[in-house]
Amino acid sequence: MTALDRTSTVAVVGVGTMGQGIAQVALLAGHRVLLHDAAPGRARVAADAVAGRLDRLVAKGRLGATDLKDALARLVPAESAADLAGASLVVEAVVEDLAAKQSLFAELEAVVGDGCLLATNTSSLPVTAVAGALRLPGRLVGLHFFNPAPLLPLVEVVAGAATDAAAVTTACDTAAAWGKTPVRCTDTPGFVVNRVARPFYAEALRVYEERAADPATIDAVLRECGGFAMGPFELMDLIGQDVNEAVTRSVWEAFFHDPKFTPSLAQRRLVESGRLGRKTGRGWFAYGGDTGGSRGAGEAGVRRPEFQPQTAEPAVCPSYVVLRGDLGPARAVAGLVAESGIEVREEPADGPGAIVLPGGAPLRLADGHPMPAPGVRFDLALDYRTATRIAVAPCDGAHAEAVDQAVGLFQALGKDVSVVGDVPGLIVARTVAMLADLATDAVARQVASARDIDTAMRLGVNYPLGPLEWCELISAGYVRDLLDALHRASPTGRYAPCRELRRRADAAEGVFSS
Numbered sequence: 001m002t003a004l005d006r007t008s009t010v011a012v013v014g015v016g017t018m019g020q021g022i023a024q025v026a027l028l029a030g031h032r033v034l035l036h037d038a039a040p041g042r043a044r045v046a047a048d049a050v051a052g053r054l055d056r057l058v059a060k061g062r063l064g065a066t067d068l069k070d071a072l073a074r075l076v077p078a079e080s081a082a083d084l085a086g087a088s089l090v091v092e093a094v095v096e097d098l099a100a101k102q103s104l105f106a107e108l109e110a111v112v113g114d115g116c117l118l119a120t121n122t123s124s125l126p127v128t129a130v131a132g133a134l135r136l137p138g139r140l141v142g143l144h145f146f147n148p149a150p151l152l153p154l155v156e157v158v159a160g161a162a163t164d165a166a167a168v169t170t171a172c173d174t175a176a177a178w179g180k181t182p183v184r185c186t187d188t189p190g191f192v193v194n195r196v197a198r199p200f201y202a203e204a205l206r207v208y209e210e211r212a213a214d215p216a217t218i219d220a221v222l223r224e225c226g227g228f229a230m231g232p233f234e235l236m237d238l239i240g241q242d243v244n245e246a247v248t249r250s251v252w253e254a255f256f257h258d259p260k261f262t263p264s265l266a267q268r269r270l271v272e273s274g275r276l277g278r279k280t281g282r283g284w285f286a287y288g289g290d291t292g293g294s295r296g297a298g299e300a301g302v303r304r305p306e307f308q309p310q311t312a313e314p315a316v317c318p319s320y321v322v323l324r325g326d327l328g329p330a331r332a333v334a335g336l337v338a339e340s341g342i343e344v345r346e347e348p349a350d351g352p353g354a355i356v357l358p359g360g361a362p363l364r365l366a367d368g369h370p371m372p373a374p375g376v377r378f379d380l381a382l383d384y385r386t387a388t389r390i391a392v393a394p395c396d397g398a399h400a401e402a403v404d405q406a407v408g409l410f411q412a413l414g415k416d417v418s419v420v421g422d423v424p425g426l427i428v429a430r431t432v433a434m435l436a437d438l439a440t441d442a443v444a445r446q447v448a449s450a451r452d453i454d455t456a457m458r459l460g461v462n463y464p465l466g467p468l469e470w471c472e473l474i475s476a477g478y479v480r481d482l483l484d485a486l487h488r489a490s491p492t493g494r495y496a497p498c499r500e501l502r503r504r505a506d507a508a509e510g511v512f513s514s
Contacts, residue, residue: 023046240279260434354375439453
C-alpha cells in the first residue's frame with residue numbers, strides 16, 4: 001500500500017476544531033471529504049466553518065477562487081454513518097474517551113469496506129486499546145495531528161500492537177502527500193512529543209517550587225538563553241493548565257507512576273483554583289484585553305510587571321579574569337570574553353574548568369554539583385554568542401563582590417543577567433539534560449528513530465534543536481554527569497540517567513563494561 005489516491009474519499013468523524021482542521025487538510029490535498037458527527041446538524045455547521053476558513057485563505061491570496069470552488073464541491077456533510085460506506089480512509093476526532101472511540105469504530109467497521117483504513121487522532125489513549133474490539137484491528141492506526149492541523153506540519157503515525165505494517169506505510173505516505181511531516185512511533189504513553197516534552201514543563205515547575213526563580217524569569221531564561229520559542233509557564237497558560245496537567249497525569253499513570261513523569265503540586269493547585277490560563281483570564285499570569293496579542297500584553301500592548309523577568313542592575317565588569325581548564329559546553333564563553341577586550345590570563349586547571357574572577361571566586365558552568373564557596377554558577381546556553389540573557393546563581397556564602405563581578409562580566413558580553421537561586425543544574429541545563437535523557441530512552445525502547453524523535457520535537461513543539469542533537473552538541477558525558485549529580489541531590493529516581501544514555505557516554509569516553 002502507498003499513499004491514498006486523490007480520487008479516494010476521506011471521511012472525518014467528530015467535527016470539532018481538530019476534525020475541521022483535518023478535513024481542511026484532506027480537502028486541499030484534493031480528496032472528496034465527508035464530514036460526520038453524532039449530533040444532528042453539526043456536520044453541516046462544520047462544513048460551513050471549513051468553507052469560511054477557505055474563504056479567508058482566498059482573501060489572503062493563499063488559495064485561488066477556482067481552487068475554492070472545486071474544494072467546496074468536494075466537501076460533503078454526512079448525517080448518517082451509513083453515508084461513509086465508500087470511504088477509503090476514516091479519521092476519528094471525537095472525545096478522548098476509550099469506550100466512545102471503541103463504539104464508534106465498531107459501528108464504522110460494519111459500514112466501510114474491509115480495505116478502508118481507519119485512523120484515530122487520539123493524543124493520549126492507547127491505539128492498541130482503541131483497536132481492541134475490532135474484527136480487523138490491523139487496519140487501525142494512530143494519526144495524531146497537532147492543533148491547528150492546517151498549520152502545524154507534524155503528524156505522529158502510531159502503530160498499535162496489532163496494526164499492519166502496510167497500514168502504517170499508507171498512513172505515513174498519505175500524510176506526506178498532504179504536505180505533512182510524518183514520524184513513525186510505537187504505541188507508547190504520550191507517543192513521542194507528549195512523552196519527551198514532559199521535562200520542559202516539569203523542570204520549570206520544580207525550579208519554581210524550589211523558589212529559585214519566579215515564572216517570568218524562568219520563561220525568560222529558557223527563551224533568551226535556551227533558545228526556546230516560548231517559556232513553559234506562558235505555554236502552559238496558552239495550552240490550558242487543566243489540559244497540560246491532564247496530559248502529564250495521563251503519561252505518569254500510564255507509566256505506573258514513574259518518578260520521571262511526576263506531576264506538579266503547584267500546577268494541581270492552580271487547576272483547583274480555576275486559574276486555567278488565557279481561557280479563564282488568569283493562570284500563571286493574568287490576562288486582560290486582547291489575550292491573543294504579545295506575551296503578557298494588555299490592551300495597550302505593554303507588558304505588565306508580572307511578566308517582567310528579574311534582571312540585575314548594571315554592574316562593573318572586572319578588568320581581567322583567569323581561565324583555568326576547559327569550560328566544556330561553555331567554552332565559547334572564553335572566546336567571547338577575549339573578544340570583548342577583557343584581559344584573559346590562562347592557568348593550568350586542577351579541577352573542573354572555571355573562569356576565576358578577581359578575588360579568587362570561580363565562575364563555573366552548571367553541572368548539577370553543589371558549588372563550593374565563594375563560587376558562582378552560570379547556566380547552559382544554546383548559543384552563548386546569540387543568547388541575550390544568562391542565569392547566574394551564587395552559592396551559599398558567595399561574596400556580593402563576586403556576584404557583581406559575574407553579573408558585570410556577562411553584561412559586558414551583551415547579556416541581560418538574572419540572578420537565581422542555587423538549585424542543582426539551574427534552569428536550562430537541567431531541562432535540556434532531562435529532555436535528552438527521555439529522548440535517548442525512547443530510542444533505546446524503539447519508540448521511534450532518533451531522527452524522527454528530533455524531527456517531532458522541532459516541528460511538534462518548536463524546539464530549537466532536537467533533544468538528541470542537543471545531547472550530541474554538549475556531549476552525552478556532560479548530560480550523564482549532570483543527571484548523576486541531580487540524582488545524588490534528589491535520589492528519587494527522577495534524575496537517574498537511563499541505561500542507554502550512560503552506555504553512550506561511556507562509549508564516547510572509551511569506557512566499556514565487561
